[in-house]
Amino acid sequence: MEQEQVITSIQNPKVKRLIQLQQKSSERRAAQRFVVEGARELMHCLEAGYEIAMLFYCPEILTRYEHATEIMQLARQAECYQVTPRVYERFAYRGSTEGVVAVMKSRSFGLDDIKLSASPLLVILERVEKPGNLGAVLRSADAAAADAVIICDPLTDLYNPNLIRSSIGAVFTVPTVACRSEECIAFLKAHHIQILTAQLQDSKLYYDTDMKQPTAIVMGTESTGLTNVWREAADAHIRIPMLGRLDSLNVSVSAAILLFEAIRQRDGEH
Secondary structure (H helix, E strand, C coil): CCCCEEECCCCCHHHHHHHHHHHCHHHHHHHCEEEEECHHHHHHHHHCCCCEEEEEECHHHHCCCCCHHHHHHHHCCCEEEEECHHHHHHHCCCCCCCCEEEEEECCCCCHHHCCCCCCCEEEEEECCCCHHHHHHHHHHHHHCCCCEEEEECCCCCCCCHHHHHHHCCHHHHCCEEEECHHHHHHHHHHCCCEEEEECCCCCEEHHHCCCCCCEEEEECECCCECCHHHHHHCCEEEECCCCCCCCCCCHHHHHHHHHHHHHHHHHCCC
């Protein structure tokens, strides 16, 4: 490999390109590239089979972390740029991301790429927009070893840096697919996976519902809930009891409650 270039200015074209990819989903789609910030997130991304296109690192920060040597060995397979602390601080979201930011090559995943277990457990999100909510759901899905998270009619880019950051890399550890609701419903029915929609109306308590069989837990936005497409496709409507004055939970909290109810029921079989 050629000697690494040391970047000392935020006006460097490579840095400007990195910032474009961080900020604009249209640039990410056109270039088939996305940005991962942080050693932990990058390791999850590499373990999932993604390839590095470019890597920017600040040795004064990176060398403090346990994965520094491994990351640098992998990084030397691609374009690698050393940056000064001042430059790193300008494009890093937070100072605690171990001094490494990478531009990765995008990959396309579809419903047919999901490897289903003997009794699948999936999370379906319809039109959930906030990257922080999506990231938190992915972390719960990883903790519950869900087969996949399917985002229907998405309003945010799956490679949004805020989504990657808030998921702490779970977007790479849990199979994550975006598609239309109609496609997802057809997929679930073809694989005989029951559809449980989380909704207040015409529903029964979630812990009175059998989740030991193949199950997809479907949730919508906090403001508008699910559309009729999902309500009509459902095998059952379930709800979490609300004992206070409010009538909704954050979607990521709801997802965690429902996922671990499924785990509780399934563990009871062993």
